[in-house]
Amino acid sequence: MSLLERRRARLAAARLYLVCDATPGGRPLEEVLAPALRGGVDVFQLRCKDATDAEILAAATVAREWCEVAEALFIINDRPDLVAATGADGVHVGQDDTPVAQARRIAGPDALVGLSTHSPDQVDGGAVADYIGVGPVHVTPTKPGRPAVGTDLITYAARNAKVPWFAIGGVDEDTIDPVMAAGANRVAVVRAIAEAQDPEAVTRRLAHALEIGPPGVRRPRKSAEERTAEIQATLEPLAPGERPPALVVAVAAAVALGIVNLGLAVTGHSGKGGAGTLIVYCALMFAAAYGMWTKRYLAVLLFQILLAILVVFFFLFLLRASSVGDVALSLAVIVPAGWLFWKLVRVLARLQVPAPTAV
Numbered sequence: 001m002s003l004l005e006r007r008r009a010r011l012a013a014a015r016l017y018l019v020c021d022a023t024p025g026g027r028p029l030e031e032v033l034a035p036a037l038r039g040g041v042d043v044f045q046l047r048c049k050d051a052t053d054a055e056i057l058a059a060a061t062v063a064r065e066w067c068e069v070a071e072a073l074f075i076i077n078d079r080p081d082l083v084a085a086t087g088a089d090g091v092h093v094g095q096d097d098t099p100v101a102q103a104r105r106i107a108g109p110d111a112l113v114g115l116s117t118h119s120p121d122q123v124d125g126g127a128v129a130d131y132i133g134v135g136p137v138h139v140t141p142t143k144p145g146r147p148a149v150g151t152d153l154i155t156y157a158a159r160n161a162k163v164p165w166f167a168i169g170g171v172d173e174d175t176i177d178p179v180m181a182a183g184a185n186r187v188a189v190v191r192a193i194a195e196a197q198d199p200e201a202v203t204r205r206l207a208h209a210l211e212i213g214p215p216g217v218r219r220p221r222k223s224a225e226e227r228t229a230e231i232q233a234t235l236e237p238l239a240p241g242e243r244p245p246a247l248v249v250a251v252a253a254a255v256a257l258g259i260v261n262l263g264l265a266v267t268g269h270s271g272k273g274g275a276g277t278l279i280v281y282c283a284l285m286f287a288a289a290y291g292m293w294t295k296r297y298l299a300v301l302l303f304q305i306l307l308a309i310l311v312v313f314f315f316l317f318l319l320r321a322s323s324v325g326d327v328a329l330s331l332a333v334i335v336p337a338g339w340l341f342w343k344l345v346r347v348l349a350r351l352q353v354p355a356p357t358a359v
Contacts, residue, residue, distance in 0.1 A: 076088040168189075
């Protein structure tokens, strides 16, 4: 997974986006950003419209450090040329600013590019960006002269947007429920947090509102892509030499099964299948053990299939159990095999996450 793909996965899982300048509410940036990140902000955008490059770089140093600590995305506004210098995860541009394709070329291939949209046509065209802002929902002093789009555009975006999107413009604790009822499950906030006396408390309440949704309104269902991205964002690839306990247990179980069946074949206790069948099964177990030890995805998957068959077989055996011994034997197989199967699901997922590329 490339750096851009990892950033997009984190973006897909994001719900609360804070936008402010270097001195929100007249305070140092750290006094607002740090508590807001503790409260649940997932993405922060530094918007310094009239600042010099030196002032932007100074504020970005503070923002980047706090965002890294909180594992939040850091976005710079309107300046794709400063993405590398600020260490930002991406850039946000408006309809009248640098075009998305040009911003992506300037910012670099691993940078996220966000785009402001204010109409259905712009929402449709926003598919070229990594995410879009939809609004302003209400008239806001941060966008003087920009008419409010109301909630109709929010509903349109909920039905038609092809990339993650955030409702923006006058969203606060009083207005967030109608915005979510219109279809939003992500919001971008400016003054509600930046000017709050207690930014952390306000952020927590907004994050909680996004989590539970508006009263009496069914939450919009997340797409399969969003759910997959959220899961991927929680996973780390297996480090070189790392073998999770479940994988070690699976290797040991495969080796033990191979040895037991080899012993049965050698001592002549091969049953109806004959020694040849046991030898084949033994070889299969040893091969699975080697494949899992070397962290081969297919080997883990095949061993999981074996575990599933084992659980089903002994569950059926349990249904027909006629003695306490039969019940005990069934449970002795079902419980550990089921546990191991469940734990290997996460191992499989982590095996699918490639190691990060050097940056």
